[in-house]
Amino acid sequence: MRMPVILALVLALLAALALSAAACSAPTTIYFYNWGEYIAENTIADFEKANPGIKVSMKTFDSNEALYQTLESTSFDVIVPSDYMVARLIKEGKLYKPDMAAIPNNAKYNDPRLKAVAFDPDPAVSSQMFDYAVPYLFCTVGLIYSTADVPAPASDEPADVWAPLFDPKYKDRIGMYDSMRESIGVALNVLGLSLNTVDPAELAKAKDMLIAQKDDVRPIYGIDELKDKYVSGELAAGVAWAGDYVMCLDKLEEAGKDAGQLGFALPKGTNFFVDFLAIPKNAKHPAEAQVFIDYLCRPEVSLADSEYAGYSTPNLEAQKSLPEEIRSNPALYPDDAAIASLEVYYSSDEIDEKYSAIWESVMAH
Amino acid sequence: MRLRWLAYPYVLWTVVFTVAPLLLVAWFAFTAVQPDGSSAFTLDGFRSIVAGDRVPLDLLGLQEVFGLTVGVPLYVNVFVKSLQIALLSTLACLLFGYPAAYLLARRRARQRGGTDLLLLLFVIPMWMNALLRTYAWLALLEPNGIVNTVLAAVGLPKGQFLYNDFGIGLGMVYNYLPFMVLPIYSVLVKVDRSLVEAAEDLGADRRRVFTRVVLPLSMPGVMSGVNMVFMPAMTTFLIPNLLGGGRYMLIGNVIERQYMIARDWTTASALSIVLLVFVLASMRFMTRYEKGNEGGGVLL
Amino acid sequence: MAEGTRPILELVGVNKSYGDTQVLTDISFPIRSNEFITLLGPSGCGKTTTLRILAGFERPDSGDVLFEGASLLDVPPFKRRLNTVFQRYALFPHLDVFENVAFGLRLRKTPEAEVKARVAAALKTVDLDGYGKRWVDQLSGGQMQRVAIARAIVNGPEILLLDEPLGALDLKMRKEMQIELKDMQKRLGITFVYVTHDQEEALTMSDTVVVMREGVIQQVGSPTDVYNEPRNAFVADFIGESNILPARMEKDFEIAFAGHRFACVDRRRAEADVDVVVRPEDIVLAPPVEGGLNGVVTSVVFKGVHYEMIVECDGTEWMVHSTDQAAEGDRAALVFGPEDIHVMDRSPFSPDAHGILPADLAGRAARASADEGDPDR
Numbered sequence A: 001m002r003m004p005v006i007l008a009l010v011l012a013l014l015a016a017l018a019l020s021a022a023a024c025s026a027p028t029t030i031y032f033y034n035w036g037e038y039i040a041e042n043t044i045a046d047f048e049k050a051n052p053g054i055k056v057s058m059k060t061f062d063s064n065e066a067l068y069q070t071l072e073s074t075s076f077d078v079i080v081p082s083d084y085m086v087a088r089l090i091k092e093g094k095l096y097k098p099d100m101a102a103i104p105n106n107a108k109y110n111d112p113r114l115k116a117v118a119f120d121p122d123p124a125v126s127s128q129m130f131d132y133a134v135p136y137l138f139c140t141v142g143l144i145y146s147t148a149d150v151p152a153p154a155s156d157e158p159a160d161v162w163a164p165l166f167d168p169k170y171k172d173r174i175g176m177y178d179s180m181r182e183s184i185g186v187a188l189n190v191l192g193l194s195l196n197t198v199d200p201a202e203l204a205k206a207k208d209m210l211i212a213q214k215d216d217v218r219p220i221y222g223i224d225e226l227k228d229k230y231v232s233g234e235l236a237a238g239v240a241w242a243g244d245y246v247m248c249l250d251k252l253e254e255a256g257k258d259a260g261q262l263g264f265a266l267p268k269g270t271n272f273f274v275d276f277l278a279i280p281k282n283a284k285h286p287a288e289a290q291v292f293i294d295y296l297c298r299p300e301v302s303l304a305d306s307e308y309a310g311y312s313t314p315n316l317e318a319q320k321s322l323p324e325e326i327r328s329n330p331a332l333y334p335d336d337a338a339i340a341s342l343e344v345y346y347s348s349d350e351i352d353e354k355y356s357a358i359w360e361s362v363m364a365h
Numbered sequence B: 001m002r003l004r005w006l007a008y009p010y011v012l013w014t015v016v017f018t019v020a021p022l023l024l025v026a027w028f029a030f031t032a033v034q035p036d037g038s039s040a041f042t043l044d045g046f047r048s049i050v051a052g053d054r055v056p057l058d059l060l061g062l063q064e065v066f067g068l069t070v071g072v073p074l075y076v077n078v079f080v081k082s083l084q085i086a087l088l089s090t091l092a093c094l095l096f097g098y099p100a101a102y103l104l105a106r107r108r109a110r111q112r113g114g115t116d117l118l119l120l121l122f123v124i125p126m127w128m129n130a131l132l133r134t135y136a137w138l139a140l141l142e143p144n145g146i147v148n149t150v151l152a153a154v155g156l157p158k159g160q161f162l163y164n165d166f167g168i169g170l171g172m173v174y175n176y177l178p179f180m181v182l183p184i185y186s187v188l189v190k191v192d193r194s195l196v197e198a199a200e201d202l203g204a205d206r207r208r209v210f211t212r213v214v215l216p217l218s219m220p221g222v223m224s225g226v227n228m229v230f231m232p233a234m235t236t237f238l239i240p241n242l243l244g245g246g247r248y249m250l251i252g253n254v255i256e257r258q259y260m261i262a263r264d265w266t267t268a269s270a271l272s273i274v275l276l277v278f279v280l281a282s283m284r285f286m287t288r289y290e291k292g293n294e295g296g297g298v299l300l
Numbered sequence C: 001m002a003e004g005t006r007p008i009l010e011l012v013g014v015n016k017s018y019g020d021t022q023v024l025t026d027i028s029f030p031i032r033s034n035e036f037i038t039l040l041g042p043s044g045c046g047k048t049t050t051l052r053i054l055a056g057f058e059r060p061d062s063g064d065v066l067f068e069g070a071s072l073l074d075v076p077p078f079k080r081r082l083n084t085v086f087q088r089y090a091l092f093p094h095l096d097v098f099e100n101v102a103f104g105l106r107l108r109k110t111p112e113a114e115v116k117a118r119v120a121a122a123l124k125t126v127d128l129d130g131y132g133k134r135w136v137d138q139l140s141g142g143q144m145q146r147v148a149i150a151r152a153i154v155n156g157p158e159i160l161l162l163d164e165p166l167g168a169l170d171l172k173m174r175k176e177m178q179i180e181l182k183d184m185q186k187r188l189g190i191t192f193v194y195v196t197h198d199q200e201e202a203l204t205m206s207d208t209v210v211v212m213r214e215g216v217i218q219q220v221g222s223p224t225d226v227y228n229e230p231r232n233a234f235v236a237d238f239i240g241e242s243n244i245l246p247a248r249m250e251k252d253f254e255i256a257f258a259g260h261r262f263a264c265v266d267r268r269r270a271e272a273d274v275d276v277v278v279r280p281e282d283i284v285l286a287p288p289v290e291g292g293l294n295g296v297v298t299s300v301v302f303k304g305v306h307y308e309m310i311v312e313c314d315g316t317e318w319m320v321h322s323t324d325q326a327a328e329g330d331r332a333a334l335v336f337g338p339e340d341i342h343v344m345d346r347s348p349f350s351p352d353a354h355g356i357l358p359a360d361l362a363g364r365a366a367r368a369s370a371d372e373g374d375p376d377r
């Protein structure tokens, strides 16, 4: 229902492109729908060189919901949904089931531990995740902190790790994501509750905690703008995606500062999420899509994409080539115990509504 | 009265760009999308304005002083808070803007024509994108920004200029001051010098010339200045977004978030309608107060 | 009549220029208490400027303004005990008529009852009772002018400065207001400094007339003085219709002009070049006589009370006012007595041999009389 005119135009354009491509009997073009700044700059060009028969045309989106909406009306060959969106698309029968034999690099290199993660409350759906999708990059949610101001957490107990975020000592110097799942997640994590709870009493506790935090600690809420504030030292600590932490390290390096200035800690039971590569059911070129996905699973390609995006790669071979301080950082590459404790977000209308209501009233306070 | 054909483009313009969006907002405010995709009439949007959490009413921080707490719905409190900051900013703009306009008008009278560089300095910021301007302020006022660096360099304590009432107020005054100065200035330059002389002649000293002649004569300018500052100050979301560290919510931000983040178009539209009605009513009030509506008022 | 009383205000050697234009040159004259003094002169001669200097809105470049002997120059306008009726009214648009008039009283914290009474009286004086609640933009030009007068007189000032206060009124209203103002001036004992470019108004109302031209005083005197004994051709021409001719004193009591010798009442140095003025109403038309001042009537205009006739004698046009009508083309002799010949010193405004005034002077005089008809003046 959104902007049907523009959509129609886009469709017409795509159709025209497809026709002209066919007319020249030139290489097949596959349509790749990706997050912004989420693939190394020369990955696509290199792929096209290696596969002269295939061209890749990339468009970007900025939320899983936008991806979901666009899928309704547009045909893509490769998409990058996050875990819960994969589950939803599987449930709604919107994914093409690829021939995994055509994607050998997946089985060969990708971390098998991921298959054990419960990506959906329904085990039947969860168990199908890896039949339909191939992990691309993943990320954890943890505490970023200035090592000069904040002592390293005493343990990986959530209450210890997140403590600075609720400590009035750091008034005005705490960063929180203006993103309902991450910020409510922090509170739920401290309270030892599930990140996907819909229990009104539990949610009320988390809300009270966040309101009290807003009054006492007065955090800065934001997303992209927070990174600069950690790098400049304006903020002492905050909740952060591991990918943002890695980008902060890059920024420190660019600024000629010591990377040791910022630390990152992962509490037990925090969130992690995996972005998958998948093929929608209405894809026009599933075969070529599989070739592209397999290419992205090559260790050197995955390494480049991971380093570019700042997110962790599930590619075990690629991990070996990472700089030591990244690879050995358990916050970026959690060990078995950590992985076992992490929780993914589930998505449902009930969760969306309840969390959104809580977050809006926290923000309006 | 029959409209002349020349007026039709304007009628079309208002219909497309004013009436239609307003009707759309009203439509969203009174309907909700049902699970099956159809729209149904509802008052939920308005209900959720008053249904939210009860919080102590924040009146200039007075509840802390007198221990009085009045519980009000969350959004009502946001509304009251926005109203306060808008009024205070308008007042501040008036207090700074009037003397500025007065001095500029006097310079103008002395110079007779030509462009006044000082006036230009007041107007130039209006030609610049508000976003850019406010970003520049961010760089100045950040906790580790230029001002604080300078303060630290001369051994003064750093100040917290942003993310609080003060920062927001400062941002509003900075952004909206020209909208106060210009209408007052343009009325003041038109105040006939001979009226001032007549008042002096009748025995008024400078102070009373001002209070009895210049000030009342400039009231239309003051009124339109107040309108032009109060309206955007009441509805802005840009300034709190940029200068509020994301934690500062005015009614404009709440509406923006309801549309853009929570995607609850019903509540967002209901809030917009309430805000619109309120702003129109307050303008109406001010233009009525103004004697005989002498052309200074912007609307109604 | 006012000669004996002390001067209350005095201008002493006042000069004023705006940029390069000298607007007032060496203006000096006393203003006596209770006097009705009128500044008279053509448009742009500096009348308003003189008033503004008296009121304190302008500072002279040099010279002084004395109030009871003490300099007023450093006294700001609001402290000077005089009120002004402005040429362009300067009424306060944000106040109604009542409040406009009450403005000065309120500044002096006058009790409300007294304000009401005095404003009502002032409005009655200017024939505007019942107009108190009107806004000033709902008034005609003449009504505004009367409000301006009321606003000034209500304060009972010692000195009232009036800048063409009747310019916007119709003839009848003007006459009534002239009487009213004059009466008020006498009754209240206020000193009036009055500005007009209407010579008739000046003559009928004033005790003293100051005739100005281009920022220079031409003559100060009583109305009869300036009318009967104009100091120069400009004054003679500006104050009423006149026939001005170059002349030459032959000896005491004998003068030659227009090709004839006349007996006169002045004694001057013989052989002196002078100007004479003969008022049109002093001339009588008689049948032509040998050796007389004979001419032909070239134009006859009916003016109500009298006929205005032009008689041409030897290339010089004479203006004659008479209640007896002559016909165009009639031959007639111009007859006047020695006392009707006023002898003046020569001046830059002197006419040429044919009685034609210098172009600029004639032009100004014409403009001044044209201005009378313009209600906005």
Ligand SMILES: Nc1ncnc2c1ncn2[C@@H]1O[C@H](COP(=O)(O)OP(=O)(O)OP(=O)(O)O)[C@@H](O)[C@H]1O
Binding pocket: C018, C023, C042, C043, C044, C045, C046, C047, C048, C049, C050, C087, C197
């Ligand atoms: N503020 C001013 N700046 C420059 N010139 C001025 C100013 N005020 C008056 N003048 C000039 O001074 C001269 C005298 O002006 P003033 O107003 O005194 O004339 P006036 O005798 O009152 O004429 P009117 O009968 O037309 O009112 C005029 O030539 C006028 O142009």
Ligand SMILES: [Mg+2]
Binding pocket: C047, C048, C049, C087, C163
């Ligand atoms: Mg004048």
